[in-house]
Amino acid sequence: MNKSLPKIIIFSLLIAAVVLGAGCLSTDSETVDISGSTTVLPLVQTLSEDYMTDHADLIVLKGGGSGTGIAELIDKTNDIAMSSRKINDKEVAGANANGIEPVETVIAWDGITIIVNPGNPVNSLTLDQLQKIYTGEITNWNQVGGNDMKIAVIARDSASGTQEFFKEAVIGNNSFRTDMITQSATGAVTQEVAQNANAIGFIGAAYQDSRVKTLGIDVNGTAVYPTESNILTGTYPLSRPLYLYTTQTPSEGATRFIDYVMSPEGQLIVAEVGYAPVNKN
Secondary structure (H helix, E strand, C coil), rough: CCEEEEEEECCCCCCCCCEEECCCCCCCCCEEEEECCCHEEEEHHHHHHHHHCHHHHHEEEEEEEEHHHHHHHHHHCCEEEEEECCHHHHHHHHHHHCCCCCEEEEEEEEECCEECCCCCCCCCCCCHHHHHHHHCCCCCHHCCCCCEECCCCEEEECCCCHHHHHHHHCCCCCCCCCCCCCCCCHHHEEEHHCCCCCCCEECCCHHHHCEEEEEEEEEECCCCCCCCHHHHHHHCCEEEEEEEEEEECCCEEEEEEEHHHCCCHHHHHHHHHCEEEECCC
16 A cells, blocks of 8 residues: 555544545546544544555545434434444434434443542542542542542543443433533543543543553452553443444445445554454454
8 A cells, every 4th residue: 555645634623524635536536425423533534544555435434422423313414424323223213204214323432431630549430439529429439449639520422432431321311410521522521621630531542541540440349451452352331333324225335334344454444443343353
């Protein structure tokens, strides 16, 4: 593959928009509009950069959250929706009413990763402790073996598939605490936790970096971390698939891109970005 061909990349943290220029020209090129999950975004951004070196299609990429991407698919304003959670029944009904049958492709596996500030001495939490922190029953780090500090709780906003998955897996029928701070992008959660010694947040595994500390999930006294092996085997309790959604009759450009994502080359990039590949062959 010719990695020296030029690409045009425009990226905004808040809008999460990327336009990638083609590495070759042909008469069958298409513009492929992709939108949705900011958890899936860094993966699809990297995949798009590589894809454009050998394909004529123009990828137009933006974030906004899983709900936004699926809504745009239903409204027929994108070609592919990125989602960090499964499309729900209400969305399927809305799609069907608009003549669309959403087609689902699992492109990677992720582990929702619990992060704190690096100065926090806590190393792991049980799911029960995590629930009590996010519902407001636990309010101070000293209640879970940490310092005497009020916990600052950070989360994704309601448009996020990550928040929806976390609520289903951890919060259940309870409600989030009223003083929880929400962020519209996963990167903003990481930034807030990195700057706040009292904070806790949850992110996709690929967003882990040295600015924050990853907590293990305490399972029967053993701290389990979101490693590739633990995610793929389901040992990590907060493992989940990541999706791309199209209509039942996707554009040729959308089909070409998804075929590339699921190819051995594309799945290698999945692992390089920090998620667990679906297909390692």
